Amino acid sequence: MTPRVTLLAGGVGGAKLAEGLAAVCSPERLSIIGNVADDQEFHGLWVSPDIDTLTYSLANLIDRRQGWGLADESHRVLAGLERLGCDTWMSLGDRDMATHIFRTQLRHQGVRPSAIAQRIAESLGVDIDLLLPTDDPLQTTVKTEQGWLAFQEYFVRERCRPEVLEVRFEGAATARPTSEALAAIETAEVLLIAPSNPVVSIAPILAVPGIRRAIETSRATRVAVSPLIGGRTVKGPADRMLTAMGYPCSNLGVAESYAGLLDGLVIDASDRDDRTALEAEGVTVLTTDTLMTDAEEKARLAGETLAFAGALRREEVEA
Amino acid sequence: MTPRVTLLAGGVGGAKLAEGLAAVCSPERLSIIGNVADDQEFHGLWVSPDIDTLTYSLANLIDRRQGWGLADESHRVLAGLERLGCDTWMSLGDRDMATHIFRTQLRHQGVRPSAIAQRIAESLGVDIDLLLPTDDPLQTTVKTEQGWLAFQEYFVRERCRPEVLEVRFEGAATARPTSEALAAIETAEVLLIAPSNPVVSIAPILAVPGIRRAIETSRATRVAVSPLIGGRTVKGPADRMLTAMGYPCSNLGVAESYAGLLDGLVIDASDRDDRTALEAEGVTVLTTDTLMTDAEEKARLAGETLAFAGALRREEVEA
Incomplete structure (x- = not known):
């Protein structure tokens, strides 16, 4: 039987590992905690990009080419809103729009x-x-030289071009964790952090009072999959953001950003030179191919990550 | 110069005459007062069918075949909402959806x-x-043997099949007229009532406190175009509704339903037999072809109606 697994996941990279886990775990033993701090209202509709990316990926409805949004999409509603004078820099497809209307x-x-x-x-x-x-x-807000931006303004409208000076999670001080998320962390045998942006995908989940402490005190084996490949992110600004937050832009930085939360770290084979330094810091490392280009690769990485966690668990038990 | 014209209009028939008037009047001398009592919220979005039919018709974006909705329409959002478990009996197109999102x-x-x-x-x-x-x-609500229905439930979901026992305009007692609508009535030289359903398209406009009185006391020449052709409506349940409200289902019934508001009535040539009875009731009649099958016919009917109103005006001045 597969262990009880809980995954903390952001958008595209998170969704890929989620799909891999869904392929190798019993569905009733897998929980995924997604990021809501990227949510933003557009045209009066509540859009939840990371949650939708997870949902659409797991439902096999995702646009595989771009990694987000629905496949076979059109943009007729958005064209109509543009004609009515609305700002339409946030791409929202017609099929996708149903989700936002329903959620709102x-x-x-x-x-x-x-x-x-x-x-x-x-x-x-x-x-x-x-x-x-x-x-x-x-709500994640990002300080740039233009001032504070909502995350989607920075990410989509400004295409991550402005230098990030500071990141804040508005509302984090008073947000209450859901009982379901806490329970999923507390009952997990393996706690995974997806190859998502540590600064703006995973950190806002950890910023919800009670969540970080639940992970710190969990008896689960805790493993992160690094979002870096060859010292850089496949997609998105995680590498530059790590630097902006004062972490080294390497797997050392990833491990530092998760200090106190990790038993092991999965890194890409292209970054195998980071291994020695990570192990010197007390982080056990699995080196493998982490790019996840297709369903088979997703399932393979998920399986290897779970096997790595299982081995770490046995080491602990034996120690 | 064309006279200052104000038209009270419902949906499809109202929009056709509105288009005809737009073709023969100076835009700055034409005002149209539409019906909002058919409005209803669907999926959290505020839909205003009669106003949209007027707008889309005047913008020449209407689906000419069905008389409502936008041309070249798709229904991908609605299919998405259906997949999410929503009731989707109200047909809402993708391009149309932009209007409802924006309005909401x-x-x-x-x-x-x-x-x-x-x-x-x-x-x-x-x-x-x-x-x-x-x-x-x-809000127009309709009492049927199934109980009280919102207008769109009766009109679209139930396809006007249930017998109408009573019609109410919820909110009419406390609704305040807009200053723009009152001004358009007060400054009009010709006040027209479109060939719309007297019971559920025009009556709710007249039910707004102050509107009926403004028409009664107006110095404008007041002319209605009957929605009946051959004693029946082209589309919609106006004929049966007139009967249900206790009016004769004929142009006599239309004239009665507008008692105190009309100087003249335009009726279709197929109903020329109604003329004598109408004139006996003191209603001056213009008999012409009122079907409005194309742009030319719309403009012709609008022009004839304005000429008829002009002639009535001169008679009054001479009298």
């Missing part, structure tokens, strides 16, 4: 965001618990 | 519904004042 309606009705996320996932055929870290407002 | 966002921001309607119309290239009778809630 239920939010206005007072349904908990985490219940909405689970309901959307179930409607689309996802049989895994997709959990939110909090039902309270939590 | 502005309503949530506290913008007056009439300012929103005007802004949508202007964005789509309509250069005529499109006015709402009220910015307050006003």
Whole structure:
């Protein structure tokens, strides 16, 4: 039987490992905690990009080429909004729009965001618990030379071009963790952190009061998969953001950003030179191919990561 | 110079005459007051079918085949909502959805519904004042053997099949007329009532306190175009509704339903036998072809109706 696994995941990279885990784990023994701090309202509709990427990936409805959004998508609603004078820099497809309309309606009705996320996932055929870290407002904002930007303004509108001076998670001080997320951490035998942006995908989950402590005190084996390949991110600004936050832009920086939360780190074969330095810091390392170019590669990385966690667990038991 | 014309209009038939008037009047001398009592929220979005039909018709974006909705439409958002478990009996196209999203966002921001309607119309290239009778809630509900139904439930979901026992305009007692609608009635030289359903398209406009009185006391020449052709409606349940409301299902019934508001009535040539009875009731009649099958016919009917009103005006002046 597979162990009880809980994954902390951001957007595209997180969704890939989530798919891999879904291929190798029993669905009732896998929980995924996604990031809601990238959420933003567009045209009065509540858009939740990271959660949608997880949902659409697990439902096998994702646009495989771009890694986010629905496959076979059109943009007729957005064209209509543009004609009505709206800013349409946030790409929202027609099929995707149904999700945002549905989510917004239920939010206005007072349904908990985490219940909405689970309901959307179930409607689309996802049989895994997709959990939110909090039902309270939590918003990543990024300080640049242009001032403070909402995350999507920085990420999509400005295409990550401005230098990041500071990152804040508005609402983190008062956000309450969902009981489902806490339970998934507390009951996990293996706790994984996906190859997502440590600074803006994983950190906001950890910023919800109670979540970091639950991971620190968990009896689970805790393993992160590094988002770096050849010292850089495949996609997105995680490498530059690590630097901006004062971490080395390497797997050492990734490990530092997760200090106190890791038993092991999975790094890409191209970064095997980081191994010695990581082990000197007390981080056990698995070196493998982490790019996840197709379903087989996702399942292979998920399986190797779980086997690595299993080996770490046995070492602990033997120690 | 064309006279200052104000048209009270419902949906499809109203939009056709509106188009005809737009073709023969100076835009700055034409105002249209539409019906908002058919409005209903779907999927958390505020849908305003009669106003949209007017707007899309005047913008020449309407689906000419069905008379409502946008041309070249798709329904991918609706398919997505259906997949998420929503009731999707109300047909809402993708391009159309942009209008509802935009309207809903502005309503949530506290913008007056009439300012929103005007802004949508202007964005789509309509250069005529499109006015709402009220910015307050006003909802047509229909009593059937199934109980009370919202108008769209009766009209679209139940396809007008249940017998109508009673019609109410919820909110009419406290609705305030917009200053723009009152001004358009007060300054009009010709006041027209479109060939719309008297019971559920025109009556709710007249039910807004102050509107009926403004028409009764107006110095404008007041002419209605009957929605009946051969004693029946081209489309929709106006004929059966007139009967249900206790009016004769004929042009006599139409004239009765507008008692105190008309100087003249335009009826279809196929109903020329109604003329004598109408004139006996003191209603001056113009008999012509009222079907409006194309742009030319719309403009012709608008022109004949204005000429008829002009002649009535001269008679009055001479009398």
